Amino acid sequence: xxxxxxxxxxxxxxxxxxxxxxxxxxxxxxxxxxxxxxxxxxxxxxxxxxxxxxxxxxxxxxxxxxxxxxxxxxxxxxxxxxxxxxxxxxxxxxxxxxxxxxxxxxxxxxxxxxxxxxxxxxxxxxxxxxxxxxxxxxxxxxxxxxxxxxxxxxxxxxxxxxxxxxxxxxxxxxxxxxxxxxxxxxxxxxxxxxxxxxxxxxxxxxxxxxxxxxxxxxxxxxxxxxxxxxxxxxxxxxxxxxxxxxxxxxxxxxxxxxxxxxxxxxxxxxxxxxxxxxxxxxxxxxxxxxxxxxxxxxxxxxxxxxxxxxxxx
Amino acid sequence: xxxxxxxxxxxxxxxxxxxxxxxxxxxxxxxxxxxxxxxxxxxxxxxxxxxxxxxxxxxxxxxxxxxxxxxxxxxxxxxxxxxxxxxxxxxxxxxxxxxxxxxxxxxxxxxxxxxxxxxxxxxxxxxxxxxxxxxxxxxxxxxxxxxxxxxxxxxxxxxxxxxxxxxxxxxxxxxxxxxxxxxxxxxxxxxxxxxxxxxxxxxxxxxxxxxxxxxxxxxxxxxxxxxxxxxxxxxxxxxxxxxxxxxxxxxxxxxxxxxxxxxxxxxxxxxxxxxxxxxxxxxxxxxxxxxxxxxxxxxxxxxxxxxxxxxxxxxxxxxxxxxxx
Numbered sequence: 149x150x151x152x153x154x155x156x157x158x159x160x161x162x163x164x165x166x167x168x169x170x171x172x173x174x175x176x177x178x179x180x181x182x183x184x185x186x187x188x189x190x191x192x193x194x195x196x197x198x199x200x201x202x203x204x205x206x207x208x209x210x211x212x213x214x215x216x217x218x219x220x221x222x223x224x225x226x227x228x229x230x231x232x233x234x235x236x237x238x239x240x241x242x243x244x245x246x247x248x249x250x251x252x253x254x255x256x257x258x259x260x261x262x263x264x265x266x267x268x269x270x271x272x273x274x275x276x277x278x279x280x281x282x283x284x285x286x287x288x289x290x291x292x293x294x295x296x297x298x299x300x301x302x303x304x305x306x307x308x309x310x311x312x313x314x315x316x317x318x319x320x321x322x323x324x325x326x327x328x329x330x331x332x333x334x335x336x337x338x339x340x341x342x343x344x345x346x347x348x349x350x351x352x353x354x355x356x357x358x359x360x361x362x363x364x365x366x367x368x369x370x371x372x373x374x375x376x377x378x379x380x381x382x383x384x385x386x387x388x389x390x391x392x393x394x395x396x397x398x399x400x401x402x403x404x405x406x407x408x409x410x411x412x413x414x415x416x417x418x419x420x421x422x423x424x425x426x427x428x429x430x431x432x433x434x435x436x437x438x439x440x441x442x443x444x445x446x447x448x449x450x451x452x453x454x455x456x457x458x459x460x461x
Numbered sequence: 462x463x464x465x466x467x468x469x470x471x472x473x474x475x476x477x478x479x480x481x482x483x484x485x486x487x488x489x490x491x492x493x494x495x496x497x498x499x500x501x502x503x504x505x506x507x508x509x510x511x512x513x514x515x516x517x518x519x520x521x522x523x524x525x526x527x528x529x530x531x532x533x534x535x536x537x538x539x540x541x542x543x544x545x546x547x548x549x550x551x552x553x554x555x556x557x558x559x560x561x562x563x564x565x566x567x568x569x570x571x572x573x574x575x576x577x578x579x580x581x582x583x584x585x586x587x588x589x590x591x592x593x594x595x596x597x598x599x600x601x602x603x604x605x606x607x608x609x610x611x612x613x614x615x616x617x618x619x620x621x622x623x624x625x626x627x628x629x630x631x632x633x634x635x636x637x638x639x640x641x642x643x644x645x646x647x648x649x650x651x652x653x654x655x656x657x658x659x660x661x662x663x664x665x666x667x668x669x670x671x672x673x674x675x676x677x678x679x680x681x682x683x684x685x686x687x688x689x690x691x692x693x694x695x696x697x698x699x700x701x702x703x704x705x706x707x708x709x710x711x712x713x714x715x716x717x718x719x720x721x722x723x724x725x726x727x728x729x730x731x732x733x734x735x736x737x738x739x740x741x742x743x744x745x746x747x748x749x750x751x752x753x754x755x756x757x758x759x760x761x762x763x764x765x766x767x768x769x770x771x772x773x774x775x776x777x778x779x780x781x782x783x784x785x786x
Contacts, residue, residue: 291475294769296720298727299742299761303754306746307486383608387728390610391743405611409732414618422618426611433606441602 190442196435200428204249211243215399226420233420236411244404245424251400252382253432255312259319259381264374266320267327272358274328275335286332292325301384305393315385315394323380327373334369338362368447375440379433386429401425464783468773472766479762483755484532488525510543541756546748552756556738560760562632563737566653566730567722570660571715578665579711582672583704586680598673601666610728613659617732620655627655630734656733660726664718671714675707682706709780716772720765 185191203210220230222238232241274285301322308314338344339362347357363370382401388394389402396403404425408414413421535541541552585594604612621629628634633648679685680703688698727739734740738757745753777783 287471287474290471291478293717294472294475294720294765295479296723296761296765299723299758302727302742302746303483303486303758306751306754379606386608387610390608390728391731391746393746405614409614414614415622417618417622419618422611422614426607426615429611430603430607434603437602437606 187442187446189438189445193435193438193442196431197439200249200253200432200435203246204253207246207250211240211246213243215239215243215247216397223416223418225418232424233418235407235421236413236416236418237407241404241420241424244399245401245428247399248401248404248425249428251312251398252385252402252429255316255319255385255400256378256382256432259316259323259385260374260378262316262320263323263377263381264327264370266324267329267331267373267377268363268370270324270328271331272335272362274332275339276354276358276362278339282332285328289325289328289332292322293329297322297384298387301388302391302393305388310393311395312398315388318388319381319384323377323384326380327377330369330373331366334366335362338365368443372440372443375436375443379436382429382432386425401429464777465774468770472770476763476766479759480533480536481529483759484529486755487751510549513540513542536759541759542752544745544750544753546745546750546753552752555741555753556756556760559736559738559741560764562735563723563726563730563739564764565649566656566660566735566737567719567726569653570657570664570726571719571722573657574661574664575668575711575715577661578668579672579704579708581665582669583676583699583707585669586673586676586707587699587703589677594673598666598670601669604662605664605666607663608728609660609663610732612663613656613729613732616655616659628652632736652733652735656726656729656735660722660729664722667718668711668714672707672711675710676703679703679707709776712772712776712779716769719768720761723761723765 216239218238219240220234220238222234223236224230224234226233230240230242232245234240235244270285270289274282274289301318304318304321305314308318344357344361347361352361385394385400386402386405389396389400390405390409392406394400394402394406396406402425405422408418408422408425411418411421413419539553544550544552544555547555581593581597585591585597588594607615617629620626628651632652633639633645634652639645685698685703688702693702723739726737727742729735730737730739731743738761742754742757744750745757
């Protein structure tokens, strides 16, 4: 992958005519966006995500009615009538998968956004205020990072009343710390720049410095943190629901797998009952990871594959 | 030395947080799960056992700070109550009989993933744009995108059910008793293979990419150029000069991912019915066995903290800069 594209992205970022040089100095972020759009990994990832988003939005049209209803003979392999086969109960797997995309993606993105936001607030506040506040927030962050996530998820989910809301809250509690750490270290390096010092001296309000001066300069890292959080959200949600800790009556990819496993799909040979949902999770996570790598590559030229390649034979 | 003491204090603090969390959860959660548990289990318990559990979950009418002191005292003396789903075995005994399997599974998978992943990363970074560098990362990232447990399900279905190459559940053949014999060990190994394989497959990509990226930064250093100018062999530069310095982030990640592996092993254990603490944790959740749930959580946390502390000690040995500052 990406053997030919780096030269394109470099070309995109450089001004087209020497006469426009002064104006183009203020265009680095424009270059970033175009660089990402021109990156093959990003294009692939965005395309896959788009398909899933469309399917999720259009699920009630593509597969009308409640997907949990029993509409066919049980445990049928894929056929023309039921493209993905039917479950051991006689539900249509395709409908379950399409409807599952709705909740799974929604929860994934909500968790991703909320966890990034909490991480951002903690990270930037920590970097901006420094001293005691930094020590305290960093301590809390590190403790949360260290406590093993999945077991914590399990006991939190076991004590809280079951439901999608619980899953979201629990995932945010366990997911924010990683982003806080990454964002803090980035904010810390920007905090030490002269323009921030200048803003402090001119008496700007701390909130304004944090969100108008520091934040815009870490847009790319916020973006990749967000993508990583969404991947975490989708995967961890599926894991929780697979364990039966979600709301088993809501159709998501995780509960599809839970029911497939509960109905013994593995042992009756009904591979079609558990393959689609798992593949969907993997595809979405992979697409997000690809966009993430593309952001990394565009913002960190060192990671790009050089065309010349082997410097050492 | 100061570094070690600071880290130790930090881990103790983290452990205290988890204990406190454990203490607060059953006391402040809506819906009163503990009462439900008692309703289910009370008829088979002795009065003094009920009393002990009531204390553990704050159903006695003492002030909260007294309850807290008793709780902390109980935890540090290993009194975590009796398990309800496996009544009347004490929680500590249930965990003790199962933690070994989790450590075996998680440890094996982690070591294999770290060794192979780092080697691949070193080689990929050394030959930028080579086959290893361009083909492996996307494949491994794709495999790593699958949820742990789903890959476990697929492997179980393919190699266990359809092909029948590997056993599909438990840690050793039924009817066997743990003993120091060749047949027992081979039975354990064949049972270990699939669960460990799925964990390795999912986690290896992260190690490879992490190592690759640090290696790329390291190979740009002047001392690598110097080593080349001296005419050292490629292998020597790659492993003794570049990889050795690029290893440091991987060492830190090793400690962090120990917790991740134990957590990931939880789901893998469930799929393979592997008798580790993860499998037991799920059984505890399903059986409303709150004492066991909390005991397992604390045990896993403690294991993770100890692993991280050991990594810190190793780190001091490896990186002289930590010793100075």
